[in-house]
Amino acid sequence: PxxxxxxxxxxxxxxxxxxxxxxxxxxxxxxxxxxxxxxxxxxxxxxxxxxxxxxxxxxxxxxxKTDNRPVLLGFFGFLGGVVAFGFIGIFLGPTLLAVAYSLFLGWTTAEVEERRHPTEQI
Structure with missing residues (x-):
């Protein structure tokens, strides 16, 4: 019905x-x-x-099996994408949020490694 x-x-x-x-x-x-x-x-x-x-x-x-992103990241990307971009946000939102999440993880990992093994300054 x-x-x-x-x-x-x-x-x-x-x-x-x-x-x-x-x-x-x-x-x-x-x-x-x-x-x-x-x-x-x-x-x-x-x-x-x-x-x-x-x-x-x-x-x-x-x-x-190598995807280690949280499931809620995709869900919130979906919701935020629909609110921000309309119908195309269904696809754009999760993609942009996943890219931002990967960049953030790469940046924080580099910061942690730099603090563990500081490079010599000349």
Whole structure:
């Protein structure tokens, strides 16, 4: 009935690992309560077998195992990007925040190394 709302909720909540099952689970429960038993089983099976497995298999493969950035960094980049840049901010926000985070880590690591091993001044 409200596909646009649930689609948007799934999109926004997909950045938090536990929330998409809450969305398709509530849809399956709502269908079950309304008497559409087979559709509720279909939605639950679709969400469990397809959506969750894609989130748990393809997501880590795409992101890579060497990505050590916090997950909330991407989420706040998404929110800030949408507020600052509109629709294109969905892609621009997390990218810019990840670049800034990497630059900050490189700068602080260089400062720490410089303090541990000071160079001789002539």
């Amino acid at each position: 409200q596909a646009l709302l649930f689609g948007f909720l799934t999109f926004v909540l997909s950045f938090v690992p536990i929330d998409p099952p809450l969305v398709w689970g509530s849809v399956a429960l709502g269908l079950f309560i309304r008497g559409a038993v087979w559709w509720s089983f279909f939605v639950a099976a679709w969400g469990l077998l397809l959506v969750s497995s894609i989130d748990n298999v393809i997501g880590p493969y795409v992101l890579g």
